[in-house]
Amino acid sequence: MRKRTEPVALEHDRCVALGSSSSGSTAAVLDPDSRLKRNLHLAGKGPAEPRCAADAGMKRALGRRKGMWFQLRKILLCVLGLYVTIPFLIKLCPGIQAKLIFLNFVRVPYFIDLKKPQDQGLNHTCNYYLQPEEDVTIGVWHTVPTVWWKTAQGKDQMWYEDALASSYPIILYLHGNAGTRGGDHRVELYKVLSSLGYHVVTFDYRGWGDSIGTPSERGMTYDALHVFDWIKARSGDNSIYIWGHSLGTGVATNLVRRLCERETPPDALILESPFTNIREEAKSHPFSVANISILPWV
Known part of the structure; x- marks a missing residue:
């Protein structure tokens, strides 16, 4: 079986x-298309994985690019917002206006002792402190002519004050905004003028350097007038020239106007880098093109 x-x-x-x-x-x-589809599907399985990886990499790169562009756009918008907002804040806050005009909070060079002008190479210079008003004190430097360099060593303030009555002319130097009477370029000018045979008297307005007080146009002019009178009281008939630089040219012209009104004009007025008014001065600044139209100063 x-x-x-x-x-x-x-x-x-x-x-x-x-x-x-x-x-x-x-x-x-009976169904040849199904077999063809199956073969194509099987054939497509090989390159599918690398194509997906490439697509994912491209998506990540695009995502990073979008993120960077978003951050850059946010920064640009912030800068633009500040550029537009600051002028309105300046117009609404007179205190900010004064700070930006005077720049008395900028003390350059830093870490110097204004009581010791010899540290800046001015060995024939004496530091004074004068008091134009009860709550105001201003720091003053007096540099004698270079020909007295050796004689001036170790001398006190009284000797320097008496030296103003010598036959050498005197320059009252009114510096510009920012910095102090000990600024590098200012010190170099004192040396040049001293070598040419001039007494150089300079000071920091109230609120600058180690001077005490709040800066203002009236206060700065009064400080300059006080120093001029102090010099005149000690120099007799000696020539006095007033030299103003930048912002100091405004103080110098105000000072000379006051002196002419009381019929005691100086022997000369020297203006270095003068300006007609604050509006014209601001026009020369590259960042003030859009802001100049709302500045309230004339």
Whole structure:
């Protein structure tokens, strides 16, 4: 029985295999597109992963680019906002106006002792303190002509005051905004004028350097007038020239106008880098193009 049934089972298995094969081939013949789609799908599986990785990298790069542009745009908007807002704040707050005009809070060079002009190479200079008003004290430097350099060593304030009555002319120097009477370029000018045979008297307006008080146009003019009178009281008939630089030219012209009104004019007025008014002065600043139209000064 086993021998007879085995060929039948084998034949049955073969038929089943042929049937499945024929059904598969029949399905392929009946639906060739499905086979093509399947092959294309299998063929597309290879490069799919690298393409996805490249797309992800591009997305990350674009995201970083967008983030950088957002930050840059935010910074530009902040700068523009400040550029537009500051002029209105300046117009609404006179105190800010004064600070920006005077720049007396800028002390250059830093870390110098204004009581010791010799530290700046002025070994023939004496430091004074004068009091134009009860609550105001101003620091003054008096540099004698260079020909007295050796004689001036170790001398006190009284000797320097008496020296103003000598035959050498005197220059009252009124410096510009920012810095102090010990500024590097100012010290170099004192040396040049001293070498030419002049006494040089300079000072810091109230609120500048180590001078005490609150700066104002009236106060600065009064400080200059007080120093001029102090010099005149000690110099006799000696010549006095007034030299103003930058902002100091405004103080100098105010001072000379006051002196002419009381019929005691100086012997000469020297203006270095003068200006007609604050508005014209501000026009020369590169950052003031959009702001100049709202400046209240005339």
